[in-house]
Amino acid sequence: MQPAPGGPVEVARSESARGELVLRERREGGPAVLELRANGVFVMDTAETTTERALASAALALVDEPRTVLVGGLGLGFTLQEVLTDPRVERCTVVEIEESLVGWLRDGTVPHGPALLADERVQVVVADIAVALAAAGAASYDLVLLDVDNGPGYLVHDANAALYREPFLDTVRRVVRPGGAVVVWSADEAPELERALTAVFGDAEARPHGVSLQERDEHYWLYVARVPAGT
Template identity: 55%
Template sequence: MDGAIARARSERGELVLLRRGDAVELRVNGVFVMDTAHTGTERELAAATLRAVEGTDLRVLVGGLGLGFTLQEVLADPRVREAHVVEIEPDLLDWHRAGLVPQTAGVLRDDRVRCHVGDVAEVITAQPAGSVDVLLLDVDNGPGYLVLDANAAIYRAGFLARCAEKLSDGGTLAIWSADTSPELRAALEEVFGGCEERAIPVRLGRRETTYHLFLAVR
């Protein structure tokens, strides 16, 4: 049966978790954010970045939680010592804890996870310099398709420079985007001196599209 599993209101609007067949879907203000049927690129955001990072005792920061697939992939790497997850919608954390997203059940119970409720920009700004090895950002659809206008600054050079300052030497920032973005690429190149863009083909039902990961190393 299809229908709403949970609903909440915050200052940003309405958050809804829906059942669609076997899948669970997240919507904000009626806009599709993601579902549990197509999660390859959310998982690859973590997997590709962790493959590129050396060392052990890794400190990872994930923003935001969404349906939990990026975090689940982070936790699958035994080298991860701490996984900080930042989510702006407190109700979403409660829904995970209540088991409403069975596909990623238990991610918040892992001992390595530290939850932060708030804006990822503020939480990152509050971190000590050099304290993060892997920074994974998937808070919106990308700079060209924002669900929340306030997230525009996350894709600009000023905030990306703050991310660079919080990364350890050799630490990596990776950003998920629904589309390519020459502006984001240019901002990352300006701040980090380089950027790798990976275009990943995705099939959404009958539609084929490409999602993008942007990786930059400090």
Template identity: 40%
Template sequence: MSASTAPVTLDRREGPFGEVVLRERGTDFEIIANGCFLMDTSDGRSERLLVDAALAALPRGRTAPAVLIGGLGVGFSLVRAAEEARWGRIVVVEREQAIVDWHRRGPLDRISGPALADPRTEIVHTDLLAHLRTATERYDALCLDIDNGPEWTVTEDNGTLYSASGLAACKERLTPGGVLAVWSAQPSSVFEEALRNAGFSAVRTEEVAVARGVPDVVHLAVRAS
């Protein structure tokens, strides 16, 4: 993606969580939330790693595991999950109706169209933390990507997800041996410690190098069997 290419705004919406904007820059799309760059379609390696690493960390022999993807974004994590036949149910929780619309009836359909049509896929339009606290079903993996990281949230309320109560809700929604995977634009030793304090085991961080600056990372943790 050329830094000199001026972005073109395709849609701008005001919702209950603030403003969300879809922009096109050259051949890529960008999502901006409340003036904060959230993600674009220029790469996507770390969003794919989010799903791959969670699957690899599951206990051997687990068949048709269910995965919850927190945040639809530009669709890379959903597409990766749908490409993998081993996943069973694929649930995507997205609180911004605009983002859902951009995938179902807008420009992002070219990325996620086949994955949305996959019979395993279900889109749930709600706040992620509310879903984690009120849902009754459990998942084998939670793949969360709703912020730029635990220490760089899109809205102030999102910080609760990474608190002790938020991590307890994540743990409750996981099956024994289930995996929590959290995307971040930078490593966080503080979040790693929070995961351990919440009772997760096998806490580790996988990195994906970027062109400039610190690497993107995926924080991984396991609910004890």
């Protein structure tokens, strides 16, 4: 079936154990916009990137020396891109479970991807974030940024519910250095996530972030927790 004039055009598609991942292109009277969907659910696009950038900038502002950063979820690369604008960052590990998504950025299907992943500070790990963090050494990172799903209330993959609960957050706490921080992105207010972070880290903060998404005003949320220095 041909797409309707001006409608989205499929650029790439893959299937994995988690279902279908689709990259589409749409025209909005200007430059082409790439849109990522997982199992038919909108994940992100290249038109509205402020929340991905805010995730990085909010985290970087929390730490005096964010030399080593872990980003959970590559997406279309905008969180990583913002992290790399900070000259204090010496190494950024990106953990992404979908190998095809990494490939689309590496091969230029996502046009800004090759230059982004070629940065010598970047290491990409294709793995489940829970597995990757369980294998990481204690106090490995100054910052952990998690954007692997739409938050506990709007999951694309039901198995990701565990990533917003205390056992996994305990693992996150273990890999964050004293004086470091973790920031978790959520599509909606998630008081249960704030409670879980507070239980693990001793304190947590919910920060609303307003955006315009496809001509709709939305509020996304950043959940922030810190590891006190000297602990």
